Amino acid sequence: MTPPGGEAALAERLLGGDRRALARAITLVENDDPLGWAIVREVYPRTGRAAIIGLTGPPGAGKSTLVAELTKLDRARGRSVAVLSVDPSSPFSRGALLGDRIRLSDHFLDPGVFIRSMASRGALGGLSETALQVALLMDASGRDTVLVETVGVGQAEVDIIDHADTVVLVLMPGSGDSIQALKAGVMEIPDVIVVNKADHPLADTMVREIRSVLALAPRSGWQVPVLRTSATSGEGVAELLATLDAHRERLELEGALEERRRRHLRREVLALALQRLRRDLEAALAADPELDRLLERVVARELDPRTAAAGILESVQPRSVDAGSDRGA
């Protein structure tokens, strides 16, 4: 589709803010096309300027509506916005999510807003790595704000959100499990917590519960604000935007932004390397019937899983196994 050398022209247009070039580059990255990765390589030195804001929280908390409202206010003050909605859920939920997307459609005609959805592409596990590369492309295209939105329910590592400068956890009245997960330390404390659907009678209780959980883990420095919003009416969203600005200012003043990004980038490099290893391994398994026989011996309880794993690595990458530590057993 793109001619050889076309990535330089595409990268140039992307850097100039061309929406179609951005859309095209994202598709290439999503399709794992070498041209896509070449474009990321090309534009990477021009990244790092956007404010990357991650929104996570349980399904149904109203993240998409909140993103739409934040986008509206950010646009009103003249900033350009890109939105990346990542949906790792099953096909079974499509209907519900479509409703969320419709809320973003107010912005479809605004050239200052770029919206993209990504769904899980199966078991390769590359979703979060691809999402991070897409965020880099959005950043390089000159967007002032990049909003990354994904579902997360109490997991310590919501990898997709890991790249954000500011992480917002969006809860709603009834989010008991998330509160428990925060309390138990299963979920990391975010930078900002929002209780959406604030007109619900249990919203006050929820805010109190969150504050008492936060009090258990006192932090020096940034104190995690707990805000109330009603995304459908827009109530509280201006305050949220001001809080996001304040968090960013704080990060920049303290030099913490650079430190945070350093940590994120190192983690991302490692994740990308592992993703590559995983793919190579899966490709080798698919190509070699001998390896399938090895797996069948595990099923027959003749060969234990770990020995089979070592056997597979040995036939795929002899060096890796020689470096292993349990050869002496």
Place this chain on the structure above:
Amino acid sequence: MTPPGGEAALAERLLGGDRRALARAITLVENDDPLGWAIVREVYPRTGRAAIIGLTGPPGAGKSTLVAELTKLDRARGRSVAVLSVDPSSPFSRGALLGDRIRLSDHFLDPGVFIRSMASRGALGGLSETALQVALLMDASGRDTVLVETVGVGQAEVDIIDHADTVVLVLMPGSGDSIQALKAGVMEIPDVIVVNKADHPLADTMVREIRSVLALAPRSGWQVPVLRTSATSGEGVAELLATLDAHRERLELEGALEERRRRHLRREVLALALQRLRRDLEAALAADPELDRLLERVVARELDPRTAAAGILESVQPRSVDAGSDRGA
């Protein structure tokens, strides 16, 4: 500690049901001691007999209390039990979990019950793989039932539970996020759902909500039962045990148990191979200051993350990178 060749004797004692041998073998596996893995290799042909039951759910739902009650009833009918409690949470939660463990202490003096807790051992990511190996050791030691308990909040892949023949999701009134996660398809539908703390006024509402979510994803074959328990009073636990028996019987009758285990074991072999690759990679990164310089160039926005990842793989495992697909870019 263990003399050379000692693993054969230890394995023999473990297979004979010796509790201390089992405890020792688990410690070896946890410490990643080659002797531990040699023991798993030795006893693996004798695994596959135990009923492996996984319990997952948000923190605070009462999983540990439920496990203690299930253990009591299973013991009362003469079956031997092993319990593995896996806790991937942060140190910050220790207090709460200690309370849970105390509920299991009724069983500490019963030789028919073997209890083991495992906490996350940092970033190596080996927790779930180690847990699966420990479950194999418990199985080989002749335990009739192996109960594996871990925290899970709405994540599609709670790896630790993946090895179980029967997966029980334990919720409580207020588990709104888990319901949303089930509904959105972010969390897999388990085999059995329990609403614990059934004396709570909102328990009925919760049961109704779960049933309506299950109705959205009709299954042929096994219909997921929604049970009510009160683990502290023991109410409903006998029915849960009967349901677990029924599920197992169903799996065995249909030949589905073998199919399920085949799938689990294949996945486990792959996970073990990846764990090994990850460790090799991390060891290489720690040992080579050159690689650190590569990471610093990413932070300086001179080199993009994916190119850096490829560079790291190239210096660690040249063959793996040669097999890569994006060399032509």
